[in-house]
Amino acid sequence: MNTQDNPSLATLVTDLTQHITTLVQTEAKLFRAELSEKLTKAGSGAAEVLGGAICLLAALLVLLQALVIALTQAGLGAGWSSLLVGVVVAVLGVILLRTGLASMAPSELAPDRTQEQLKRDANVIKGQVR
Numbered sequence: 001m002n003t004q005d006n007p008s009l010a011t012l013v014t015d016l017t018q019h020i021t022t023l024v025q026t027e028a029k030l031f032r033a034e035l036s037e038k039l040t041k042a043g044s045g046a047a048e049v050l051g052g053a054i055c056l057l058a059a060l061l062v063l064l065q066a067l068v069i070a071l072t073q074a075g076l077g078a079g080w081s082s083l084l085v086g087v088v089v090a091v092l093g094v095i096l097l098r099t100g101l102a103s104m105a106p107s108e109l110a111p112d113r114t115q116e117q118l119k120r121d122a123n124v125i126k127g128q129v130r
Helices: 009-073 078-103 112-129
Strands: none
Touching: 009 078, 009 112
16 A cells, blocks of 8 residues: 555644644734724724714704794794704714614624634544544
């Protein structure tokens, strides 16, 4: 029998070590890429939260202005127009806050693809060791 057909234990261990090293390096790259993607998503979520907060602040100012105008004029003039604009801005602010907070949820930030790949790799390694 040829030694190339039946590799030695040392060759098998060396090959396995090289494959595991390559696998770990590849998984680390995947983890870094996914983490970067998740942090970018969290950053845009934070921007939406900030945008929502600014819209709500503007809505509060407009609504307060509308209330003052409505009370002083007691007619349906400019006050009700300001009130309508304030409500629309408030709705927009709530939508931005909700979508931003959803983007920053811990479940959205977990590196799930890396976790799944690590599970598959562990199963492959277990199969190779047998």
